[in-house]
Amino acid sequence: MTQDEMKKNAAWAALQYVPRNTVVGVGTGSTVNHFIDALASIKHEIKGAVSSSVQSTEKLQALGIAVLDLNSIDSFSVYVDGADEINQHKHMIKGGGAALTREKIVAAVAEQFICIVDQSKQVDVLGKFPLPVEVIPMASAYVARQLTKLGGRPVLRQGVITDNGNVIIDVHDLAITAPVKLEQQINNIVGVVCNGIFANRAADMVLVGSADGTQVIK
Numbered sequence: 001m002t003q004d005e006m007k008k009n010a011a012w013a014a015l016q017y018v019p020r021n022t023v024v025g026v027g028t029g030s031t032v033n034h035f036i037d038a039l040a041s042i043k044h045e046i047k048g049a050v051s052s053s054v055q056s057t058e059k060l061q062a063l064g065i066a067v068l069d070l071n072s073i074d075s076f077s078v079y080v081d082g083a084d085e086i087n088q089h090k091h092m093i094k095g096g097g098a099a100l101t102r103e104k105i106v107a108a109v110a111e112q113f114i115c116i117v118d119q120s121k122q123v124d125v126l127g128k129f130p131l132p133v134e135v136i137p138m139a140s141a142y143v144a145r146q147l148t149k150l151g152g153r154p155v156l157r158q159g160v161i162t163d164n165g166n167v168i169i170d171v172h173d174l175a176i177t178a179p180v181k182l183e184q185q186i187n188n189i190v191g192v193v194c195n196g197i198f199a200n201r202a203a204d205m206v207l208v209g210s211a212d213g214t215q216v217i218k
């Protein structure tokens with residue numbers, strides 16, 4: 001079974017946790033693209049979606065799913081998104097698709113975060129995947145220096161501008177043994193919009209696709 005088939009299994013398994021007649025939060029990425037396909041199969045049973053990126057918005061709308069303004073909603077039940085890495089505490093690294101800020105915003109409004117991954121995303125310690133940090137462009141050199149002081153090796157992601165008009169710095173060589181603390185430390189650097197550690201708002205449930213089926217971790 002390919003990695004993409006494992007992603008697809010996890011994505012379709014998420015459908016059973018989507019309450020009907022509500023708004024659904026939708027993340028970004030190749031795993032989420034499978035989830036959007038799955039969501040389209042029940043589009044007449046939901047009230048629409050809130051989206052974490054232009055990419056997901058376009059796919060949702062192309063499949064006939066209404067995309068609602070997050071500011072028009074007080075809360076909603078379930079946010080479904082992928083991850084680049086996830087540990088046993090359901091802390092994640094996200095942002096490989098550069099959508100981390102909007103993903104963190106939509107996740108913050110959701111009551112429950114369901115993370116859909118293939119088994120290759122499970123790790124003991126976060127940080128082998130370079131940590132994405134969204135940065136205001138004029139602050140990129142300053143922020144890079146501060147990230148070096150924290151022990152990382154920052155690399156500007158070439159040719160990428162986020163949906164919010166900012167740049168991404170990928171931080172290599174971090175062994176993230178204290179994700180809750182490091183997430184806050186990086187957020188405290190002036191010029192950082194958001195970083196890809198999702199630990200202060202971890203996942204509530206993880207669906208892990210593998211060749212043996214989909215494992216549910218609550």
Ligand SMILES: O=C(CO)[C@H](O)[C@H](O)COP(=O)(O)O
Pocket residue numbers: 027028029030031032081082083084093094095096097098099100103
């Ligand atoms: O955080 C993300 C996008 O910003 C994605 O969830 C993450 O990169 C995983 O992507 P994929 O499902 O394509 O493996």
